[in-house]
Amino acid sequence: MKTLGAQMRKIWQVCVFTLLMGSVAHAGPVTAYTALEEDEIADYVAAAKKALPDVDLKVLRLSTGDLGARILAEASNPQHDVIWGWAVTNMMDPRVLALLQPYKAKGADKLAAPYRAADDKWFAATGYMAAFCVNNERIKAKGLTMPKDWADLLDPKFKGEVVMPNPVSSGTGYLQIVGILQQMGEEKGWKFLKDLDANVAQYIKSGSRPCKAARAGEFAVGTSLAFAAIQSIQEGFPVTMVIPASGAGFELEASALMASSKNKADAQKFLDWTLAPDAAGIYGKYKEIVTIPGIKPSAASVKAGLPADVTKILLPIDFAKSAVQRTAILERWQKEIGR
Amino acid sequence: MSLLRTGLRSAADLDRVFIAVCLIVPLAALGLFFVYPLATVALRSVTEPGGSIGLGNFAVILRSTSFWRATAHSLTMSGSTTAVVLVLGLVVAFALRRCRILAGTLVMGAVALPLLMPSLVQGLGLIFLLGRNGLLTKASGIEINIYGFWGLLIANGLYALPQAVLIISAALRSADARIYEAAEILGTSPWRQFRDITLPNIKFGLLSAGFVVFTVTITDFGNAATIGGDYSILATEIYNQVVGQMNFNLGAVVGIMLLFPTVLAFYLERVASQRQFGSHSDSAVPIVPVWTPRRDVPMTVAAWLIALLPIVTVGVVVFASFVWLWPYRFDLTLRHYAVKVAGGYDPLWTTIYISIWAGLVGTALTFALGVALQRMPRHAVKPIYFVCMLPAAVPGLVLGLSYIFAFNAPGTPIYFLYGSAVLIAFCNVFHYWTQGFLTTMTGLRLVPASLQETAACLGAGLPRVMRDVVAPHMAPTIVSVFFFLFMQSMVTLSAVIFLITASVSVASVSIMRLDEAGFTSQAAAYATCTMGVVVAASIVMRVLLALMTGRRKSAG
Structure with a gap:
């Protein structure tokens, strides 16, 4: 031995x-x-x-x-x-x-x-920024109008046609809600997110997946990334990229x-x-x-x-603040909105 | 005389050494590649943010409403999947083993198809078919919402069914034809024969299958991510904590919590299986089903109906990989096969290498352990058996991360494994250990004890009994365990994603990367290639096996 x-x-x-x-x-x-x-x-x-x-x-x-x-x-x-x-x-x-x-x-x-x-x-x-992937064919089939900004997605006609990334599992999802919260302010921002929730069909696990769901015609609008939208358009999908008119989170x-x-x-x-x-x-x-x-x-x-000049449409995001508040924001999101 | 006695004693010693090796090697591997990594996770779960040890993390998780919601969802989901899959699995396994159905091998192949592709791709196939813009949805005009409970039930069912069939048919494989003959003579109806002879005999197999289905669906994350929609389950809770919020310790807590339903299921299974009556009789006459139209026609139809869904799901993915732009331009093309992912098709070859090793090592270890356990007292078997059930309850994500904690430790002799393909192979072996172990055990129970005793009395040492009596009897089971481990290693993603390095990667990661990068059709193409390789490899290996056994038979 x-x-x-x-x-x-x-x-x-x-x-x-x-x-x-x-x-x-x-x-x-x-x-x-x-x-x-x-x-x-x-x-x-x-x-x-x-x-x-x-x-x-x-x-x-x-x-x-x-x-x-x-x-x-x-x-x-x-x-x-x-x-x-x-x-x-x-x-x-x-x-x-x-x-x-x-x-x-x-x-x-x-x-x-x-x-x-x-x-x-x-x-x-x-860097990368938030953008909507809108499926032209589904918009036409459902008789919807092309959204231009986040607020347009509140229209009851969009009920069940919007997919968002889940901020708890996806960084893209988090940057989208931080964009909204920092732009509208705490109180208005949360109210907006809750109103939007009524139209959201599902919160998907990753940031690019909402775009893929929209481009495949599963849903009309996927709030996703500009990169995913551009790539889908290049591939030939009937998709329009919409950058929220009031500014994009990035x-x-x-x-x-x-x-x-x-x-x-x-x-x-x-x-x-x-x-x-x-x-x-x-x-x-x-x-x-x-x-x-x-x-x-x-x-x-x-x-x-x-x-041509992207900096003009970017929201003034405070990254240090968004990193510090992350846990608190996600906790509140899970409590008030999360499914 | 004394010469004979020493000869006998040394044979007995040899047997003891053989059993010791059969026991110690698998247990050492289980300890090193499963228990030890899992212990690092347990440690994380009680490490509080400040670094102190305590139950603070558990308190945080137990207080959160999302955890309880996910728990309720997980139990409902896994419970319903288990019920559905056990019934369907029994139908398929019974059709395969006890009936003469049309093209039975093909049915088994079809049912096993979902094992050949990552759950990501399977989810894709279901969406292509049943999604809001899916082929069947458009053809029928009925828009069902598959995102959520129903989609998850179908996807998990598809994935778990082959595993259930594997175990149940191992249980159905041998039975004593004479009992059925006796029942026949006594005028027992076929239904009573099934209820009073068949079912009690395969109870162990059914319980094991139920246990496996329940645990693999409660831990699977891939399906939940693609098709689960907002239906949150415990595996997604772990993902949210670990990947979404970089909070490993809280994720570890949920991972530990996931062990509880499994412990419970394990206990129930043990209690029930203790009441199992008469196991295997000595000189059982194998059943050779006779063509009985009244039974076999409906069973053929039923088995093929069940096999239809996996065929269509996989088929639509393969089809989509040849289509120009799904679901808008259905011109056929090969363009998606020129993949733009790093490493191209190289990871595919690495995966084959890893999978063959995982299959060989896993089969050898489970078989050795099974043989040793059969020769040990019941009280000693229990704890080992319990540890062997745990791997099924550990989500791949947790297992993969635990390997980092355990093996990325410079200064320890095991560090050299870190970042190697060998470690990935071991990770796969222990990720799917439970299924392999249960199938082996179910098969071993059916090897007639008297045959082994006779061989031993005739002076055959244990190694010889194993080779000439048990192994031939077990051959079909051994082969299915090997293929199960091989196929799972080819497509598994959740654990290995944490073990790939800049130079060692696997096919499933390439598929995921393609999908993440937005090249869905290329992901489908890559998955099709992987599937093709697995099918080709399976055929080659089966042919080799047939040649080998054929030669041995003619030699003998």
């Missing part, structure tokens, strides 16, 4: 040794955790690899919520070097901020104040350096690159919101109905 034990120990030692050797030999990779969209990531990674040939970039893509669970679960021993393009409301969670290391990325100083952390823990080059996609990174030099190179001109050039192709000054939206987005 003793010899067996000794042997087992030896095997372990060999395993651990090779493992360590392995990790020393490959000190190169920079692992990025991201919630950016699938097709844009492919484009960015190709460009980044060209610009930074010596950086071995590895990317794991998960949805915003799944990524948050992953990052926090791994917090005791993070497996990634950077967070790339993740909802800033989630990034502002104190448990996440504690994992980050302040880093002034090259070009971050050109970003306006709301788009970077005062302590340099994160910066956001891009979310920033923030990037940050992990304090635990074992390859900070390369990680910083990559973060610098996300603000570099050649990255910024591609953002215009995919993003409704680019915070780097001077980037125009893509032709497809403009065709889908995105204004």
Whole structure:
């Protein structure tokens, strides 16, 4: 038995040794955790690899919520070097901020104040915003008029034709109700949400799903994301993108350096690159919101109905406030509206 | 004389060592890959926001109205699904094992179809058919609201039915034809034969199937997310806490709470199965059903009617993957098969590798454990049995996260597994452990004890008895356990999503990513490819198996 034990120990030692050797030999990779969209990531990674040939970039893509669970679960021993393009409301969670290391990325100083952390823990080059996906055929079939703003959805004719993301499970759902609450003020905002509730057929678990339900003709209106609407129109679905006339709620996609990174030099190179001109050039192709000054939206987005200067239609969202109030707002939502 | 005695003693020793290995290896694996990770979750559930240990999280959850609503919903949903699926499962299993129905193998294949695709895609298929803009809805003009209870009942039913059929038919597989002959001679009606002979004999199988159906539907999240609408259940409560609000500790509380109905179900099942009468007689004569039109025609119709829904649901997804723009432009195209997801079809091959390993390891471990448990005293079996029931009650989301807590621990010898495909394979084995274990146990109960005793008396050691007596008897069960684990590993998503890395990913994640990115038809195409691979792999493996057993038979 003793010899067996000794042997087992030896095997372990060999395993651990090779493992360590392995990790020393490959000190190169920079692992990025991201919630950016699938097709844009492919484009960015190709460009980044060209610009930074010596950086071995590895990317794991998960949805915003799944990524948050992953990052926090791994917090005791993070497996990634950077967070790339993740909802800033989630990034502002104190448990996440504690994992980050302040880093002034090259070009971050050109970003306006709301788009970077005062302590340099994160910066956001891009963002996404709320928009309605309206199914033209269902609107026609049901004799409805094309909505222009949130208030239009209160019309009793829309009863059972509106689908929203559930704010408790979806960041998009939360940004939509925060937009309404911060724009109308607490009291009016809650009353509005309750009135709207009468017409809502269901609160779906994810942010892009309401758009998919609307484009498939299941419901007339899905309150979703501009990205999902533009993409659906490009695919050929009979969908109109409606950006709420009184202003759209939005979310920033923030990037940050992990304090635990074992390859900070390369990680910083990559973060610098996300603000570099050649990255910024591609953002215009995919993003409704680019915070780097001077980037125009893509032709497809403009065709889908995105204004040339998006900043004019964005609501003045206070992200710090929205992060702090999150628990209280969601509790109230579950109590008064949640099903 | 003394030589003979030492020979005997060493044979007995060898048997003891064999049983010890059969017991210790699966238990060690169960401890490392299930109990230990689950303990990390239990720890989280009692870790309060300040970091102290206490029951504060439980108080928070127990006070919230949404938790109680979700509990009521979950119990209603799982209870109704269990009732429906047990009846349908019994019909299908009975038709397959005790009747001569038309194309029985195809019925089994059809019923198993939902196991071949992620619940996400199955939900998609149901919406394509029965949604407000679905094919059947438009054709019939009747708009039913499938989002909510009914949709969830159908989706969960589709998913649970093959698992119920698997267990019930393992129970129906052997029975003593002579009892039925005797009943026949005594003039017992077929209905009484069914009620008084068949049902009591398969009670254990029915209870196990009921238990599995109840627990897998109470823990499933995928269906609830796609088709459940506003019908909140406990699994969605966990998702809301963990993924929506990054509050793992509260999610862990709900995860622990989910174990309670299972404990209760387990207890009820045990109590009931203790009253089961006469298990397997020694020299049972296998039943070979004779063509009886009065029984077999209606059973064929019934079985095929039940098989129709999975066929149509899967069929519509496959069809949609070839359609230009569902549901607006029905021109046929292959464009969705050029997938734009990271890694393309590579994850599919990784998944096959993982699934074969999960199937092999899982089958070997459950079989070994089953063999050992049969030779142990009842009081020692009970706790082990109980632990083996728990995996079914743990939602994939909780299991996946628990693996991060357990294995992402540098400085421990198990850390090297973290981020590897091997860990994903083990995760799958223990995610579906209960179903595999119950099927194996149901099958093992039916191996005649006297046959084993005879072999032992003739001087065969346990390993030999296993190889030459038990394994051949169990072959169909072993094969179905392997395929169950293989197929589930090919499509499972909820746990593995937390274990994939930048370089190791699986097919179901690609499908989910495509769907999230808005490429619904590409997701359908990817799911179709996965299904194709599973079907092809199943055929190849079955052919190999047939060749192998054929050769052994001709050699023997």
